[in-house]
Amino acid sequence: MSRHAPTPGSEFARIEIIQRLLGEGVASSEQVLLGIGDDAAALAPVDEPLVWTIDSAVEGIHFRRDLMTLEDAGYRATMAAASDLAAMGARPLGLLAALILPREVSDADVEALVRGQRAACDEVGAPLIGGNLARGxxxxxxxxxxxxxxxxxxxxxxxxxxxxAIAGPVGLSAAGLRLLLQQNPAHEEAILAFRRPRARIAAGLTARGVARAAIDVSDGLASDLGHLTRASRIGAEVQASALLTPALQEAAALLDADPLELALQGGEDYALLVAGPGVGALPGFTRIGRCVAGEPGVVLVDAEGRSTKIVERGFDHFAPDPS
Amino acid sequence: MSRHAPTPGSEFARIEIIQRLLGEGVASSEQVLLGIGDDAAALAPVDEPLVWTIDSAVEGIHFRRDLMTLEDAGYRATMAAASDLAAMGARPLGLLAALILPREVSDADVEALVRGQRAACDEVGAPLIGGNLARGxxxxxxxxxxxxxxxxxxxxxxxxxxxxAIAGPVGLSAAGLRLLLQQNPAHEEAILAFRRPRARIAAGLTARGVARAAIDVSDGLASDLGHLTRASRIGAEVQASALLTPALQEAAALLDADPLELALQGGEDYALLVAGPGVGALPGFTRIGRCVAGEPGVVLVDAEGRSTKIVERGFDHFAPDPS
Incomplete structure (x- = not known):
């Protein structure tokens, strides 16, 4: 291409940074026929149904630079999209990303963000093939x-x-966020759950042929299990004791918070929730309850066998700000 | 799902609007196994290589609501992405869209935007299957x-x-934009080229097996043909007379502008540019010049046979604002 070093901050400089960070991952993929630099990417034919998703992470809404690095934000945005593939029991083929970048974002910021995306893609086992850059x-x-x-x-x-059954934590990411908002980074596992959540790709593949339904827990267990019960026209009973992991209890204690509230209403862990005969015995999964006949919705059962109907408080992107 | 009418402005209200506008298009597609309402879309297997792209349209950068409706903006954003498929000679399978919506965007605005997306998808011949909503x-x-x-x-x-050879206009969209900026809507065809550009899907399919290279003209003919010459390591000669269509000359006259300047430097027409033996005779294409041995770049040849080397002024999203 150009024989000159690109002007720092130019579109060309950013494309060079991105090509350098992504190139090797793309080149080593057998799936990718054509990567960055043409009008579109090209992938080898696939003889199975395709599973396809899109997801946005917006600064100030989905992440804040005072609570995580741009590398974390890139990692997390990538995992949030990949988590939708996990929830379909799909093996990832590749990813594309569209970045909208304000003027004050530096080349070093772009590099950090893309490094996070690349790290997530390496973990997910599929290349970030390319994408689009725009100003905003x-x-x-x-x-x-x-x-x-x-x-x-x-x-x-x-x-x-x-x-x-679930694979991955629930409530721990919400605990990590609250700890960071209190400037109390005392629980590394919770903070990592918030900054570096993992798409449960391997768990999704494990569940194939056993699970009859699945969803990823992005809005909170109560809300996402609620979606599953409505789609499947069943009810759900969840055992409180199954949600109370040692890590969640520790983090909740630091916050003086109810660990069950965190587990049921806290989002963005990207745990994988599955339903099916015997799913609790699948490697990597924990049995948390069962599906029952009746009205859709989630009932929590405590250690004494008492049942409480759980109110869903899923995140509405367009709800008025709480006053 | 819910038995109640959704709250206007809520995420659920918007999802209902989108499902209503897209549902029939998705349902009539043989490609789509699973549409809106699950973690991801699912498509039937495809026995050819896949072509895949992503593109963003940002208000204030790519469109302005004082120059086009939100229906135009939705149409145009969809066509810009589909145009990348045209440039690869691909048949479209489907599209997904991620909308980032500020608080002041109403349900009626969402409906207009999605109606434009749907109209573009119908023209392109592939369904908008679903997507993502976020606030910003x-x-x-x-x-x-x-x-x-x-x-x-x-x-x-x-x-x-x-x-x-090219399919579609070049320079006409830029003329339409300039006319609108002058509040002079005197040339409907130019204004339509700006507000409702068309991805040249049929032309891309026509060019298969004949064209050896292709690119869509999004940044301007000089810039995009420049990209093609660098990628192919050839030079290019373009006949000025071939670019001077009656519509472009009329619109340029209204602007007191140079029609060749508009044709070479004006972007966002999404014409399809192809190179190959005999591509000028393909139905829907106009021969504009030829590829020559030598340095990459574009030379313009006028009616008297005089050659001028064309300077590319492609759009850099991150360049400083002109002062």
Whole structure:
């Protein structure tokens, strides 16, 4: 291309940074026929159904630079998109990202952000093939992820009697966020759950052929399990004791918070929730309850066997700010 | 789902609007196995290589609401992404869109925007399957488009001696923008080229097996043909007379502007530029010049046979504002 070093801050300088950070990952992929530098990416044919998602992370809404680095933000945005593939039991084929960058974002900022995206892609096992750069007032990362699954896992396949199981923590990310807001970084695992959540790709692949329904826990267990019960037209009972992991209890104690409240209402852990016969015995999963006949919704059962209907407080992007 | 009418302005209200506007298009697609309402979309297997792109349209950068409606903005953003498929000679399979919506965007605004997306998708012949909604300070539309092509057309296949041909106008969109900025809506075709550019999907499919290289003209003919010459390591000669269509000359006259300047430097027409033996005779294409041995770059040849080397002024998203 150009024989000159690109002007710092120019579109060309950013494309060079991105090519350098992504190039090797793309080149080593057997799936990618054509990477950055043409009008579009090209992938080898896939003989299974395709699973496809898009997800945006907007500064000030989904992440704050005072609570995480741009490397964390890039990692997290990528994992949030990949988590939708996990929830379909898909193996990832590749990702594209559209960055909207305000003027004050430096080349070093772009490099940090893309390094985070690359780290997430390496963990997910699929290349970030390319994407788009645009200017804007507000920093955002929009990621599209493509995967393949012979029988994509849907939300609507659960039946009464199925076990419910999760892979990954619930509530720990919300605890990490609250600790950071209190400037109390006393619980590394919770803070890592917030800054570096992991898409449960391997768990999704493990659940194939056993799970009858799946969803990723992005808005909170109560809300996302609520979605699954409505799609499947069943009810759900969750055992409180199954949610109370030592890490969550420790982090909740530091916050003087209710660990069950965190587990049920806290989002952005990207745990994988599955329903099916025997899913609680799958490696990497913990049994948390069961599907029951009746009205959709979630009932919590405590150690004494008492049941409480759980109110969902899923995140509405367009709700008025709390006053 | 909910038995109640959704609260106006809520995320659920917007999802209902979007489902209503997109539902029929998705349902009638044989490609789509699973549409809106699960963690990801699912598509039927495709036995050809996949072509995949992502593109953002940001308010204030790519569109202004005083110059076009939100229906135009949705249409245009969708066509800009689909145009990358045209440039690869791909048939579109489907699209996903991520909308970032500021608080002041109403349900009616969302409906207009999505109606424009749907109209573009109908024209392109592929469904908008779903996407993502997020809040932000700045309105943006990020579209990912997936297509299939047995042999994707790249930028790097042109050879000396190949003809150069275009499908669609060049310069007319820039003329339309300038007319609107002068509050002079005197040339409907130019204004339509700006507000409602069309991805040249049919032309891209026509060019398969004949063209050896292709690119869509998004930044301007000089810039995008420049990219093609660098990727293919050839030079290019363009006949000035071939660019001077009656519509462009009329619109330029209204602006007291040079029509060749508009044709070479004006972007966002999304014309399809192809190189190959005999491409000038393809239906829907106009021969504009030829590929020559030598240094990459574009030379303009006038009616008297005089040659001028064209300076590229491609758009750099991160360049300082002109002072």
């Amino acid at each position: 007032m507000e920093l955002s990362i929009t990621t599209t992820a493509l995967g393949a699954a012979a029988s994509p896992l849907r939300r609507d396949g659960a039946r009464a009697g199925d076990e419910l | 300070m700045e309105l943006s539309i990020t579209t990912t488009a997936l297509g299939a092509a047995a042999s994707p057309l790249r930028r790097d296949g042109a050879r000396a001696g190949d003809e150069l």
